[in-house]
Amino acid sequence: MRLHRLEVAAFGPYRGREVVDFDALGSDGLFLLHGETGAGKTTLLDAVAFALFGVVPGARGEVKQLRCDSAAPEDSTEIALELTVQGQRMKLVRSPEYERPKRRGDGTTKQQARASLTWLDGVPAGYPAEGLTRIDEVGRTVQGLLGMSADQFFQVVLLPQGEFARFLRADTDERERLLEKLFGTKRFADVEAWFRNLRLERRQELDRRRQGAREWVARFAQVAREEAPEEGLPDWVAGIRERAAESVREAEAVEARARSVQEKAETVLAERRTAAERLHRVRAAHRKLAALEEQQPELKRWSAEVEAAHRAATVAGVATQAERCAQELEQARQGEQRQAHELGEHGPADAEVPELRRLAGELREEAGALAGLVAEAEQQRRDERELKRLGEVASEARERTAVLSAKLTGLPEKLAKLRAGLEAANAAEVQLEALRAKETELVAGVRDATGLPAAEAALRRAEDEVRAATEHHLEAREHRLELRALRLDGMAAELAARLVDGAPCPVCGSGDHPVLAQATKGLVDREQEATAEAAERRAEQSRTAAENARHRAETALTALRERLRGRTEAELSTELDQVRVELARASALAKRKAELVAGTKEAEAESASLQEKRLAAENAVTEAETQRRTLAVHIEERGRRLEAARGEHADVSSRRAHLTGVVRALDALAEARLRRVTAEDQLSRRQAELREALERAGFSSVDELRDAVRPEKTVSRLEKKLSDAAKEEAAARSVLAEPELAGISPRDEVDLESAATAAKAARTEAETAVAATRAAASRAKDLDSIAERLEAEERAIRPLEAEFAELDALTDVVNGRGQNARRMSLRSYVLAARLEEVAVAATARLRTMSQGRYSFVHSDAKGARGTKGGLGLDVLDDYSGTIRPAKTLSGGESFLASLSLALGLADVVAAETGGALLDTLFVDEGFGTLDAETLDVVMDILDELRAGGRVVGLVSHVEELRQRIPTRLRVRKARTGSTLEVQM
Template sequence: MRLHRLEITAFGPYRNRQVVDFDALGGDGLFLLHGDTGAGKTTLLDAVAFALYGSVPGARNDAKRLRCDTADDDVATKVVLELTVQGQRLLLERSPEYQRPKKRGEGFTTQQAKASLTWLDGVPTGQPPEGLTRIDEVGRTVQRLLGMSVEQFFQVVMLPQGEFARFLRADTAEREKLLERLFGTQRFADVETWFVQRRRERGREVEAQTLEVRDLLARVAQVSASEPGEDEQGWLEEVEKRAVREWEGAQAEHSRLRRERDAAETALAERRELADRVRRVRQANATLAELEERKPQHDAWRAEREAAQRAVPVLAARQAVQRAEQARERAGADVVAAAQRCSDVDAEAPLDELRALAGRDRESAGALAQLVPEAQQQESDRERLAGLAERIAADERTEAELAQRQQALPERITAARQQVDEAKHAEVRLETVVSRVEELSALLQAARELPRHEREFADATTRAQQAVDAHQQARDRLQDLRARRLAGMAAELARRLAPGQPCPVCGSAEHPAPAEPVDDQVSADDEDAAQQEEQRAQARREQAATEAQRARQARDRLAERLGEHTEQGLATELAELTAERDALRRTAGELRQRTELLAELEASTERISAQLTDVRSRLAASRSERTSLETTVDERELRLREARGDHPSIAARREHLLGAAANLDRLVDARIARDDADGRLAEQRQALRDAAAEAGFESVEAALAAERGEARLAELADALAEAEQRAAGARDALASPELFGVDADAEVGLEQATEAATLAREAAERAAAMAHRAEQRHRDIAQLAERLRAAWARLGPVLAEFAELEALADVVNGRGQNARRMSLRSYVLAARLEEVAVAATRRLQRMSDGRYSFVHSDAAGARGTRGGLGLDVLDDYSGKVRPAKTLSGGESFLASLSLALGLADVVAAETGGALLDTLFIDEGFGTLDADTLDLVMDTLDELRAGGRVVGLVSHVEEMRQRIGVRLRVRKSREGSTLELRTA
């Protein structure tokens, strides 16, 4: 990294624009930023850091006050830095966030931070040619190019005042924090954390399996009712054996008590059988005695049943009387109903008189029969008159409609001729419009394809540019390899030399000092491969250029074809023409229909005239027929009105007469039926009295009183049958061989046998329960023992693995067998610090004239604290190592500067970042005497080797004079000094 130019505006103490030309200042490799205290020397370094990373070193970054307080409101704060990193020259511009007065109104508004990166000598591959404008993208790009973080940059490039003096005197913890930021040892901290987390996870697994073993032991102890001793496996075997013995003993006891239970239950069954026979004898005797006591009741039930059976014929006769009475009532009701229909005659008149009235009505109805056809014809003629009226009205409406159509026909024919002409014109116009629509469609398609061709042209141009860059890179690599091969050609020839063989260059057979191959020797194969790659890159370049040319030609053809047309205009015009085309197509398609309509209208003139003549002739005939028919209907109506009387029609009067005759006939029939019903009722009543006497009853009422319902008869039958069955059953039981000779008064003694059987059964049940519990306990102990042994088998390897992991985690984290109490991260930092001490010792010995050297210590700290980051000083005058805190002020500056330079070398080598061509050292030179300052300046001269530029920051006047003198001595010219004054 080399700085070229710095521009700051309204930044820190600088209210106006200031420019620092580092190319002019660092032309001799050494320059001084000189000024009074507070003049703004460190601010320039802050500006460089802010331009690169957007932050400033140390505590100044926490203040967030980078804008100059005295700057004008319209002057924006910004920092512009031009530099070269890894062969890329770029321009960085940044503005911090700050508060500025509002342009309108009162108060302040926040000016947001901004950043930009611009490439000055070619855009790298993969980067946008316009540069970067996002703050995060600029930050990532700068850090990638420099290869280090902001903390590493502040320690490697800008050696801040006082920082390394504090680092020199710091304790282990503070020194560890700084080294962690510089060397990025987070991955080793992640390893430590991984071991801790892994140990915690495995510990949880071990704890879970241990808890499982303990739980199984507790369950075995609970089941066996015994506690485990020190020998848990032996205790488990003893528990299993004891469970087997208890189970076998319980089974034997259960078998013995079960036999005793069976014997007691057999004796109880025999006693129960004897008791049952005695009970049955007693029950049979009691049943016979009870039936004997209830014999009068049973005799009364039998008499009641017999009387009910004798009354059955009487009941049947009574039902016949009831049916005759019902028939008499129905016949009387029929007479009343028939009399009501014949209300104009006496219902009780003689039957012959009623028959005569019916005959007279029938004769009158017969006389009206001949007038019924005339009445029907009268109705037909009336309907015909109504039809004629409707037909005359319809023909009148048709006549009016035809006359109206005949009047409107000329106008419709004229309109139809105009529509036919319009369709013919549309057919002619359609061809022109269709052609124009096709033309506009093609242009619109071209307009829509133009953006795609422009994108393809842009992509092809980009690919062509990338191919040019790739070809250029391949060509540069080929030239570089050729140059390196020419440089190492002597070594390549030296490999072909053999003792005693002449040299192909000088011819000598002796080869005292053949050239050695360089570290990165280039072979002919490497050069051939690079040449082939360059040729392939050239072919890709030519192909990309051809594709770009084709894409440009395609785009140009489309653009030329479109001319001034736009996609929107073409779309609008096409939509209008498409609508017109569709309308013309519809109109032209109706030409045939419109022509046929015109012909139809022209032909309808004569047809309507003929139809009008026919309608008028038919209308005259209908009117004449209606007049004649009306005369006939009126004459017939006079005769029919006299014949129907008060009735609506002849048929109605005839129906009335016939109905009256029928009603009289029904009245006669009803009176005859009523007389017959009276005779039958008297006969059935006499038959009822005869039936009661034949059944042995004194009267009909006594016979009816003996009636019993089916339920009562069934009840009597069931009760008598039950009594007979009980008596027969009791006699059969007493006569059976099983109960023969059984004494009803004998005592059985069933309670003692029952008690003995109950005791034996309970004892057997308890023994069965104990045997079941012993078996269950034996089975549970066997299952738990199997699970416990499996858990022991799983726990053993897990415990061994956890012990190994725990010991390794302790060592990695600085505990356990780690005697130095150093964690892995501390160990890595100690190795880096040891490298820093070696690099810093070379500088310190030169600046201290060989007196002081750094000594790294990895011993543990006091009271067991972590070690590995100790840093002391070896005093060559005394030969003893002493703490760095005992150095004087000037000696501390030398040690701090040496440590800073050594740390910068190690960090730069560690990060593998860009070559650091610019270095700044801020303050501290005022504490040195003249001789020591010369030694320091000699050391700084060495830093300029290889083109490095060293910038010193100091307010000491002697520094300016010494730098000028040293440069005049070396190059006979004045040194570069930047004078700073307070803004």
């Protein structure tokens, strides 16, 4: 990377536009930014950093106040930087976010941040030729081309001596945080986390499998109805299964005997049930025949009633038709009288049907001639209403035109305000993604910081529990060993207690036992010893569980500390509050974007709509007036024709309605008179047919006929009763005629109850035996199934336990625990290797600057009290031959060490990030602590850095450097008037 040209305007202390030509300054490879304290030397470096990354290094970047306070309101704050990276020359232009006075009215408005990248010497592949204008795209492109982040750039290009002096004196954790920023070790941290997460997953999986095996043991014990032993589980399972199989065989034998008894009892019961059923059928048939004999008189009466109803049914229809004809005749006479009354004086009510038809035809023709004029009269009324409506339309259109013109007056100003607000919302939306990501990171950090005391307390509690569990385990083991010794001491008395006269001794084989050993006080038996062993196992399990809990607490605490990296909750909360304030402001603006977009579109649409509506209203006025004049002429001509046609009536419609009413009355009277004549003829025919039908059916009168009539349902019901009685009699006689009922008397008896009782008892006993067999078989099957699952679980767990033990040990090593003697995690190991490279590179320069006296010494030993190591950095003093801490160096020596370390770190980081040609370096302050001789040595080292075309810029207020490098450029600071000199 080589810088060519820097322009700053209204930035920091510089009110106007200042230009620094690095090509001219770097022609000799060395230049100086000189000035008194506060002259703005570091501001030029901040400008370079801001142009590249949009941020400035150190605490100055937290203030975010980059605009010059004394700049004119119309001057824009802007930084432009021309540089070459990897053979590509480009120009970066950035403007920070700042408040500026409003162009209209009082107060201020926010000027949004901007950035652009323009290619000056060809376009690299994959990038747009027109350059980039999005802030995030510019940032990603610059970082990709440089191959380093902003933090790395600030360390390896802008060498701040104060920070490296702190690095020399820092402890392991602080040094580790800085190195992590410079060397991308996140992937190694991810590996550590991956191992921890994998171990947690495998431990949980193993615990689940172990819990599953314990559950299968519990289920087996539950089915076996026995308590599972702590030892000898396979033998216990096999014994239970054998006893269950024997129970099945015994139950099957009992079931076979019970089934034989049941079959015999069921046979006897079936025979007696058959006999009882036959006796029941015989008795039922005799009862049915006796009941039918008693019902004979009633059956004969029903038969006669049904016969008369059938004869009456043939005549009832003719009688009903005659009655209906009489009713129709009466209705026709009444209708004729009504129609004659309605016709009244409008026509001859006593005329015959042909005369009535003729008069109605004449009047109908006259009414038809008036139909066309009726339609014209209706149209005349519609046209008069339309004429009035057109007048109202023209008036309303004139009023609407005036209202729309008034509304259109204020719309341009409203549109301008909406578009300005939308521009601010778009800029806020661009910032949201970065602010939200930072908020998420800080929220997680605050949560970790809040949980740190609890994690530390949890670790202390876990350690206390481990100590207590260890003590308890040792006490239990000691008690078990003591009981074992006591039992061994009393083993002779225990054997003597089981000896029987005449039986051989299990020790010597003799059948004589002249002197038996006697039990002493404190004799321990096998049960007491087993109880002590069980207590020891439980204590050991508790100890193991406590150690696992302590390990988990240590892992959780280490993870928290690694994520926090020394930051306190107050620091994180303060930064989080600041980010949330910015996020709330940006969110509030961004949330209004949709509203502003909609408002802008609505205002634009409203303007177009109002203009369109105003034009439509003006056209409506013209059209309504034209139609109104034309329609008035037609109304006047049609009115004269209608006046002549209405006669003595109110209008043509009234006259036509009168004629139509008379025609309807004449037609109705003719129809009514014709219906009356037809009804009289029909009644005469029906009465003659009725007399003939009564004579054929054997009825003397209509009244006798009506007495014989029965409803169809009644006839059907009586016929069904007669049919059912006949069927029942036939069925009863058919039953008595069956061969299998021959010889059975209704007075016979069958003993069914005793046979049923015996069969029920046998059935109950058989069902009980079957249930017992099924229960035994089900129990044996369940035990076999559970035992198989238990064996499968145990086979599956064994390789998992071996694999987890290996993973657990490896995870501890990767995370700096267990067999890791130096207590170095993988990430710390990588950083230690990088620090060793830095020490080697820095030593080469430090020995030259210190005239061979000092060298850097890297140590990978673990820290005090078992803390992690690998990042130790001391100084070897060749004068005394001792290695001493860097904190013991004097002020000038510390500057030499810091500068050497900064240059060495720059070389290593540049190589680590791909060796992007760092052709421009800046060394910031620290020269005031050197004497003249040492300053000569340092200047020689800086001269060496110019080899290969590299440009080195010095930032200092030391007067001697000003004497060494001639002045070429002076820049006056706006606020104090002090002068910054740029020399080469």
